Each structure stands twice: as structure tokens, then as C-alpha cells.
Amino acid sequence: MIKLIDISNKDNAKDVLSIQIPSYEVEAKIIDYYELPPLKDTIDKLQKCEEIFFGFYENTELCGAISLKADENVADIHRLIVHPNHFRKGIAQLLLNFVISKFNVKKVKVATGSKNTPAVNFYIKNGFNKIKGFKVNERLSLIFFEKEL
Template sequence: MTRFEVMKIHPGRGEWVDELVEVLHAAYRVEAALLGVDDFPPLRQGKEQIRRSPDTWMAAVCGSRVAGVISYERNGSVLTITRLAVHPDFFRRGVASSLLEEVLGHPGITRFEVSTGMKNGPAIRCYRKYGFRTKKIWGKDGILLIGLERE
């Protein structure tokens, strides 16, 4: 098992922005292939969107590389995971689990929410492993999505 340090980061201050874009785009290219789409909206996110994001960000860092990232919004006792991405070089090494466990340990949260592509089996399996259940299914931008929650 590869060793990671999970840390809170602040892309709004310019921290790790280049690395975040690299990880997000590498992971989203894999997700786009799983979903069978050429035009995947998350791939349009660049440095400026990352810097301006109001989300809270955490990264799993291995040496000098960002292996994975999670971002979320908290609204009272509800925490919505807005991104969870792992660089393909670090697939199946516990990165997503490490990031999820860090976020799921937040005190005072009564419900966690997340959505992903309906054909993204690896992500759905990971969320289900942590007790997430299907809340809704809908389409957006020609992609079938699944919303999951954990209470």
C-alpha cells in the first residue's frame, strides 16, 4: 500500500492549483471514457475555476505528487462532496478511501451527499462501500447521473 499524507489545501491562495488540474483532468478523462462521452463538462474546468471555487479541498499527497483530491461544501449538518478524483497512476491504492474517510469523519454531519455518472462503476462501488445509498437518478448534459447519500 502506498503511503499518503491527507491534508487540507487552499487553491484560492494558489496552493497546488497546477497539480489539482492535472489530477482532475487525468481522472475525468477516465470517467468520460467510462461514461462513453467525448464532451465531459468537468474537463472544461481550468485553473481559474479551481481558484474561485468556494469548496473546501483536501489532497492525498505521495512524495511531491498529488495522488487524489476531494472537495466539498458544508451547509449546516449536510456535507456535499463536489469532487473526488484520483490520478490514474494511483488507482486501486486506497487514495479515494483515505480521502473519503477523512471527510466522513467530520463531526456534526447528519447527511453526506454525492453524485457521479451512472456508468462510473468504480466510484459507485466505492461510495456504497461506505454506506451511501441511491437517492435519485437524472440526466444532465446528455449524461445519466446518480445521486447517493449517507445518513
């Protein structure tokens, strides 16, 4: 089941962080870059990020989450995370589909590490177009995607 997460609730923020860290640790290993900002997030940072969070729950366990900022035209996805124990169950797809169907926007935007092949392939498979690349530093580059709806 997918439901809104009240990130202002400390326990909810703690739950999100408990899946975010292991999820981004997998990405860090894939791209061989361990200084990803989401790995340094805290409960306080999550509560102040001004993103809307939705979670996928299996019974009462939070297995995955998506966060975004949206206006009347664009949904900008900031996180799409799944705990590694729940990889390959279609949770990321369910969360992405949920956001696309829930928000009446014209465009969805997202960015990921350019070396994160599973994420890059996921967005391409879902009809996102590569818009641009951005070199953060010598070891990290990002790809920005958009999907017109």
C-alpha cells in the same frame, strides 16, 4: 498524508487540475461521454468554485483530492479524484473516510455518472444510498447518493 489545499494559491490549483483532468478522462472513457464539465475546468474556475479541497500526498506529490461544500448538517462532495497512476491504492477511500471523520455533519451527499460503475460501486460499498437519477441529456445521466451519519 492528507492535508487542506489552499485552492486560492495558483500553484495548488494547477496541481489539482493536473490530477483532475486525467481522472475525469478515465471517467469520460468509462461512460463514453467526453463533455464532462470538470474536463473544461481551468485554474481560475477552480479558484472560484468555493469548495474546500483536501489532498492526499505521497511525499510532496499530490495523488488524489476531494472537494466539498459543507454546512452544519450536510457535506456535499463535489469531486473525488485520484490520478490514474495511483488507482487501486485506497486513496479515494482514505479521502472519503477523512471527510466523514473531519466534518461533524448528519449527512454526506455525492453524485456521479450513472454509467461510472467503479464510482457507483464505491459509494454503495461505503453505505451510500441511491436517492435519485437525473438525465442531463441523451448521453449523460447522474445518480445522486446520500449517506446518513
